[in-house]
Structure formats: structure tokens, C-alpha cells
Amino acid sequence: MAARTLPVIDRDNQAYWTWGGEGKLAIHRCADCEYFVHPPVPFCPRCESRDVAPQAVSGRGRVVTFTINHKAWVPDLADPYVLALVAIEEQDDVRIPCNIVDCAPDAVDFNMEVEVVFEPVEDLWIPLFRPVTA
Amino acid sequence: MTLFAEKDTAITGVGMSDVSRGATQSALALTLDAALEAIADAGLTRADIDGIATWPGEKADGSGFSPVGCAALQDALRLEVGWYGGGGEAPGQYGAVFNAIGAIAAGLCRNILIFRTMYEATARKTAYANSLLREGQRQAGPFSWYAPYYTYAAALQQALFFNLYVHKSGIRPEQVGQIAVNQRRNAALNPKAIYKTPMSIDDYLASPIIATPLRLYDCDVPIDGAAAIVVSRMDVARTLRNPPIRIEAIGSSMRYRNSWTQLDALDTQAQPKVAEMMWSRTDLKPADVDIAQLYDGFSFHTINWLENFGFCERYGAKDFIEGGKRIALDGELPVNTGGGAMSGGRLHAYGAVHEACTQLWGRAGARQVKGDPQVCATSTSGGPLAGAMLLVRD
Numbered sequence: 001m002a003a004r005t006l007p008v009i010d011r012d013n014q015a016y017w018t019w020g021g022e023g024k025l026a027i028h029r030c031a032d033c034e035y036f037v038h039p040p041v042p043f044c045p046r047c048e049s050r051d052v053a054p055q056a057v058s059g060r061g062r063v064v065t066f067t068i069n070h071k072a073w074v075p076d077l078a079d080p081y082v083l084a085l086v087a088i089e090e091q092d093d094v095r096i097p098c099n100i101v102d103c104a105p106d107a108v109d110f111n112m113e114v115e116v117v118f119e120p121v122e123d124l125w126i127p128l129f130r131p132v133t134a
Numbered sequence: 135m136t137l138f139a140e141k142d143t144a145i146t147g148v149g150m151s152d153v154s155r156g157a158t159q160s161a162l163a164l165t166l167d168a169a170l171e172a173i174a175d176a177g178l179t180r181a182d183i184d185g186i187a188t189w190p191g192e193k194a195d196g197s198g199f200s201p202v203g204c205a206a207l208q209d210a211l212r213l214e215v216g217w218y219g220g221g222g223e224a225p226g227q228y229g230a231v232f233n234a235i236g237a238i239a240a241g242l243c244r245n246i247l248i249f250r251t252m253y254e255a256t257a258r259k260t261a262y263a264n265s266l267l268r269e270g271q272r273q274a275g276p277f278s279w280y281a282p283y284y285t286y287a288a289a290l291q292q293a294l295f296f297n298l299y300v301h302k303s304g305i306r307p308e309q310v311g312q313i314a315v316n317q318r319r320n321a322a323l324n325p326k327a328i329y330k331t332p333m334s335i336d337d338y339l340a341s342p343i344i345a346t347p348l349r350l351y352d353c354d355v356p357i358d359g360a361a362a363i364v365v366s367r368m369d370v371a372r373t374l375r376n377p378p379i380r381i382e383a384i385g386s387s388m389r390y391r392n393s394w395t396q397l398d399a400l401d402t403q404a405q406p407k408v409a410e411m412m413w414s415r416t417d418l419k420p421a422d423v424d425i426a427q428l429y430d431g432f433s434f435h436t437i438n439w440l441e442n443f444g445f446c447e448r449y450g451a452k453d454f455i456e457g458g459k460r461i462a463l464d465g466e467l468p469v470n471t472g473g474g475a476m477s478g479g480r481l482h483a484y485g486a487v488h489e490a491c492t493q494l495w496g497r498a499g500a501r502q503v504k505g506d507p508q509v510c511a512t513s514t515s516g517g518p519l520a521g522a523m524l525l526v527r528d
Contacts, residue, residue: 071345085395
């Protein structure tokens with residue numbers, strides 16, 4: 001498989017892309033009203049609090065939508081693979097782009113229950129999701 | 135003073151360069167061809183142009199996405215302007231037009247040259263067939279959330295949204311394919327179109343899947359080319375050679391989350407509130423529209439706009455386009471009459487404006503819509519980008 005392209009890390013997104021090293025999916029959350037703010041922003045759009053910081057969530061969610069890629073955009077791109085948006089179970093409007101792994105592409109479906117796994121790449125931990133098995 | 139500034143503006147001239155899958159001219163030469171044609175079409179000279187606008191402005195990244203900006207064109211033509219502007223943070227590709235309306239209302243300009251240049255066909259002969267990701271280079275900005283997941287092209291994000299739309303609406307592939315088939319039929323009558331070979335629904339269904347449910351023939355075609363329009367203040371427009379094509383209403387709002395992942399409604403994208411704004415600025419209704427040039431970066435966009443403009447109900451596009459008759463040149467709402475970006479070539483919403491004016495001025499030759507069309511709905515889009523204009527020829 002081709003190498004994953006990595007994001008530029010800044011103060012706002014650092015937890016999201018690194019807490020996987022401890023097995024945690026970090027989503028920013030307002031300390032005052034408990035609203036999850038994603039992508040991470042140091043401001044709560046619901047209650048205007050500035051006390052917003054990364055917090056580990058369960059790592060479980062559902063597939064909001066997905067696509068099975070069939071085009072070899074670059075060499076060494078295993079075909080097919082699944083790109084999906086997953087909503088975290090804590091708050092349905094927090095959507096995370098990811099690949100669905102440990103699953104045949106044709107088996108992925110809308111609202112499928114999934115859980116996070118992390119793939120280390122260089123200094124980062126990339127969140128991926130797999131079907132909930134237990 | 136009118137309440138809505140766009141009603142004091144009109145399109146007075148249009149121009150288009152050669153459109154090809156590999157130009158023999160530079161991107162700047164193509165831009166000059168389009169610009170000079172638009173200025174002459176309006177009955178103006180270089181000295182009359184006192185504003186320049188483009189979207190998204192010069193990007194010297196080798197992608198061909200926008201190789202020419204305001205400064206390059208200004209210097210080539212040695213224009214003297216009271217205002218100019220190019221930039222990508224705008225309501226889609228029509229951001230340049232909306233900015234120009236503001237500049238006219240502010241008294242900065244009378245005749246603004248607006249252009250869009252693409253050189254993607256040439257760029258893709260030397261680079262990977264995309265420009266979103268660079269090998270070994272970390273990604274910043276909104277696409278960074280998608281970067282690790284092999285999201286090499288906008289097609290993949292759009293396929294995510296399109297799949298949800300298919301899931302919710304129940305539209306079938308042979309219904310989706312009517313967009314591509316209709317546009318290929320129209321392109322055959324457009325001398326500047328890229329693809330003119332007839333396409334059947336079977337051809338559409340046989341085209342390769344890019345990313346489910348998106349097929350190759352749902353995608354626009356990268357080209358080398360440029361389109362330009364002149365937007366003039368209405369009192370000036372009334373003195374020029376063409377009947378003014380009034381900008382009756384615009385939709386330019388951002389009353390939704392501007393995000394490729396957190397869009398409020400993924401399956402309708404950013405369009406509904408933009409369309410709502412446009413209709414709130416005119417007494418005209420969807421039933422008054424004679425023709426529509428709807429954004430077609432992917433056929434899914436056109437299907438979205440049919441619903442979001444109110445030409446049919448939510449999730450009713452599948453019935454509206456069934457069989458293709460309603461959207462054909464002789465149908466109740468001819469759509470993308472020049473072949474659109476999918477068969478005509480990806481001039482990124484400016485080919486659509488050019489075609490709108492061509493039809494409203496009755497210059498479309500073999501593809502001219504009968505009945506003297508006067509009102510055209512136009513739109514741009516793509517994920518969180520959306521913009522809309524209603525054009526009316528007096």
C-alpha cells in the first residue's frame with residue numbers, strides 16, 4: 001500500500017494525531033457545557049467557553065457514509081479500499097474521516113458500528129476504524 | 135438606490151479561448167484570447183476596463199488549477215483599474231462575480247473583466263492525476279483531516295456525499311446517467327466541446343467505477359482553456375451593443391458549517407441555503423426559469439441543484455431526470471445546454487456562465503433552445519462551496 005500522507009501538526013490538532021500512542025482517541029470538549037468541538041477549536045460555539053481541551057472518547061461510532069475506491073491514483077495503491085466518515089457515539093455531529101479496516105470493503109454499510117484502532121506512522125498515530133466484533 | 139446591488143449590474147460581453155486536452159498556447163495566451171473576445175463582445179476597449187476579478191487567483195503550484203491571476207493579466211493588457219481581486223475564500227467559483235458586484239456598488243469600477251483559466255490537461259501529463267496530496271509533504275488546512283486516508287482527489291470526498299444521497303433518495307444508476315447522456319447529446323452540437331461521441335445509458339453504466347457510486351462519466355473533464363465575462367454597471371450596460379444580461383439575484387451565503395467533514399447535511403452539500411438566499415432576492419420563481427446551467431463537477435452536483443433550486447422536490451430528481459426528456463434541449467428545463475463541464479470541458483462554472491449568455495443572446499446555433507429563453511439559473515458548488523446567480527436578459 002502507498003505511504004499515508006500525514007497532516008501538519010499544530011497546537012490544536014496535536015492530541016488528535018498523537019494520543020493513539022496510548023490507545024486513546026482525543027476529541028476537544030467544552031469543560032463547561034460538555035459539547036464536543038471538532039475539528040478542534042479553542043472555543044465552544046454552544047456556550048462561548050474558552051475552556052475547551054482534548055478528552056479521550058470511547059472510540060466507538062457509526063458509519064455515516066462511505067465509498068469504496070477503485071481507482072489507482074498512485075502506484076502501489078491496493079485496490080479497493082474504503083474511505084468513510086464515522087460519527088462518534090458520544091455526539092453524532094462529530095464526523096471523522098477514516099479508512100475502514102479488518103473488513104471486506106463490500107461488507108461495509110451505512111450505520112455499521114465501528115471502533116477505533118491506530119496505525120503508527122512516523123511520529124503520529126493515525127485513527128482507523130474496524131467493525132465492532134464483540 | 136436599489137436594495138440589492140446585483141440588480142444594478144449586467145453581463146455585457148463574453149469570451150472563450152480554444153478548449154482542449156492539451157493546448158498549443160500558454161495559459162496566459164488562452165486567458166488573453168478569452169479576455170479580448172469578451173471586451174470586444176461588450177463593445178468596449180481595454181481602456182474601458184477598470185476592474186479585474188478572478189477565482190481563486192494565481193496558484194503557481196503546477197497543478198494547472200489556476201495558473202493566471204489578476205496581476206498577470208493586468209500587466210499583459212496594461213489595464214488601469216480602480217479595483218481588482220482574486221481569492222479562493224468565496225462562495226464558490228462565482229465569488230469573483232459577487233466581489234465585482236460589490237466593487238461596482240462601491241463606485242470603484244464601471245466595467246469589470248472576470249475570468250477563469252484552467253491548464254489542468256497539460257499539468258496532468260506531467261504529474262499524478264490529482265493535486266490534493268504531495269508525496270512526502272505533510273498537509274495543512276481543511277484537507278489535512280482526509281490526508282492520511284488515501285484521499286487523493288475531490289472525487290473521493292464527493293463519492294462519500296453522493297453515496298449518502300443515493301442511500302437516502304433511492305436514485306438508480308440509470309437515472310443518474312441521464313445527466314451524462316444529456317450533456318453528451320448537447321456537446322455534440324457545441325463546436326468547442328471536448329467529447330462529442332454519442333453516449334448511451336449502457337455506455338454510462340459500462341464506464342469504470344472511480345469510487346462507489348461515482349463513475350468516470352459522472353466526472354468533469356480537465357482541460358486547458360479560459361473563459362471571461364464583462365460585468366458592467368447597469369447604466370453603462372444600457373449603452374453597449376448587447377442586450378444587458380441582468381444579474382437578477384445572487385446566493386452567496388455561508389449559513390452552514392464550512393467543512394468537508396462537518397457539513398450540516400452531507401447529501402445536499404452547501405446548496406440549500408444559498409439557493410434560498412437567491413430566491414429571496416427576486417420575485418421570480420423556479421417556474422419562471424427557462425434554462426439552467428447547473429454546476430457539474432460531478433453529475434451529483436447537478437442532481438443536487440435540481441432539488442435545491444426547487445425545480446423538483448427533495449429526493450425527487452430521480453423522477454425529474456428519468457428518461458432525460460425534461461432536461462433535454464427541447465424539454466421543460468434544458469440543463470447544461472453546451473455539454474457542461476462533463477462533456478464540454480472543465481471551465482469550472484465559467485463555461486456555464488458563458489453558455490448561459492450564449493443561449494440568452496440567441497447565439498447557440500444548433501443547440502439554441504427554442505422559445506427565446508430569457509431567464510437562466512446558474513450555480514457553482516462542491517462540498518462546502520456554493521454560489522448561485524439568476525440571469526435575466528431584458
